[in-house]
Amino acid sequence: MAGFLEFQDISHAFGAIRAVDGVSLSIKQGEVFSLLGPSGCGKTTLLRICAGFQRPGAGRVILDGADITDLPPEKRKVNTVFQNYALFPHLNVFDNIAFGLRIAGRSRTFIRYEVERMLDLTDMADHAGKRVGEISGGQKQRVAIARALVNQPQVLLLDEPLAALDLKLRQRMLVQLDAIHDEVGITFLYVTHDQGEAMSISDTIAVMNRGRVEQTGSPAEIYEAPRSSFVAAFIGDTNFFDGAVKRIEGDYSLVFIEGLGDVTVFNDKQIRLGGAVHLSLRPEKIDIHVEKPMPRTNRNLVQGEVEEVVYLGSSTKYWVRVGEYRLAVQRQHRRFLLDERTTIKWGDRVWLEWHSDDGYMLERYSEADEELLVLPDIEPEAEPDTPAAGAGVPGAESVDGEAS
């Protein structure tokens, strides 16, 4: 089935820079669809193409079965919430929201009714008469949403709508935005560089990088089953390994990773014997033990030494050296931490354990994406009193597999 809003093979270049490079997307009616990526990945250009501020160099935009590629912005049934809100400073809150309806020549009573409905929806009824300069950032945000929604667009475009707000306000607005979406039920196209925002509000996420779509899927699919090293590293944190298939045992394969050893991995990509494998392993999927646990089937177990500990409140992050690798491990504190007898400290020898299903095989791998990983600000070589751990060879840390 064709989507409600479709981008068909869109390309656009600014001079020599290909901002959008052959993007095709299909967006369902009523869903919250996020374009997620770092700055300069082309997500805002795509949004501007959808709004009509930018004519694409190639490709078509289809909305509800009609080709809108060549329509000017005022002829499209889409409305935009701008990053800096772009409220009209010479008009008050009411007149800002009423702007679109007045242009459309609606009756005075209709405008009054609709604007007041929007003021209620966005919780701004007490501020209708205020000038734009007199309200706070969060309130401006809500006026911008009301001003767009009052025109009953087929798609609401949101361009980094929360970027200018502080953290607490951002979280509150996100919840409110979600509630507004439930209320009006129209399609949202949401552009953001913040993975947390995208994960919590979206039905579908398209992760973009360098003008291309890396992966499209539900937030859980994107997080759990990243197709490329970029997606794995940009969303959340992860560990990368590369190795080769040594033996195949049913659905699982034994992968030899140089500098780490043999690990079992769920072979969903049907890699043949001897084939190269790139793995992504999320830090929170790794269990960290002080005592050696009982070996279990489908569990990988390695021993290493803690190099860095960062306490984050709800969890603690450890970086553990195992052979040539430094693994990020995240441990959730479910009990009162200060009572824990076995606090893991810097320099402790620990056991790491993870399920074979949790090392996920990547389809595409680029070493450049290792730059995206969060790493502690330490260089092992610079600290001579740190004993090299496990089977690792001292001084051999500068291998590219180290994810640094």
Place this chain on the structure above:
Amino acid sequence: MKRSLFPFLTLCFCLAFFYLPLAVMTVGSFNNSRFGGAWRGFTLKYYQALLRDRDVWICLENTLVIAVTATMVCMALGTAAAFALHHYRSKLQFIHQALVYAPLVIPEILMGMSLLLFFVALRVDLGMGTIFIGHVVFSMSYVALTVLGRLQDFDSTLMDAARDLGASAWTAVRKILLPLIAPGILAGGLLAFTLSLDDFVVTFFVSGTGSKTLPIYIYSSIKHGSPTKLNALSAILLAVTFLGAFISRLVAGRGERADRIVGSGGRRGF
């Protein structure tokens, strides 16, 4: 703590320096004495003489007609120049910028002379038309620069927003751009108006024999006519100027308020 009297005295001196001559002139306009000097009793006869003087009224009319028309043309041309300067990026813009700035720094006498030579070379009859052209030439830049200042503070995404909400390009200009830069156009217009109103040098060169504006009339009256009538005329002009300054303060005040609002929208203010 003992406060120094010095700043206060300086202030008094400055104010006296500015306003004493004006006060003397105003008082003189009511002095029943032929040549000024000692007080000989209150009279309004110079004002009456002024009312009967047809020349004064003709000159005043000339001055106002030129000031009003030149101001309107300046507002239109200056705004257009500011748009062009702001909108188009090209190497030639550097030259355009210089050309817009030049009239602000070129000595007036030079401009008056060159205009005169130009008009003579083209065999244009000197008169109201040439005065009007001269005034437009030297005041247009003021409008262009004040409007340019407004435009530089104008957030272009507002135009995107207006288009997004269904406004055509022209409606967006009319409903969003013009209201927001109007204070700049108005302030520039006011500048142009006052410059035109009291211009002497350029007008002197290009006015020819027939048409006179008020400044030219005053100048020639001092040389040939009665200074007492001029006192009365000047007193009236002074009153009108004060009124004008007061009104312009009110207008500028409103402009500043608009700036504050624009500024708090996340853009830099003036």
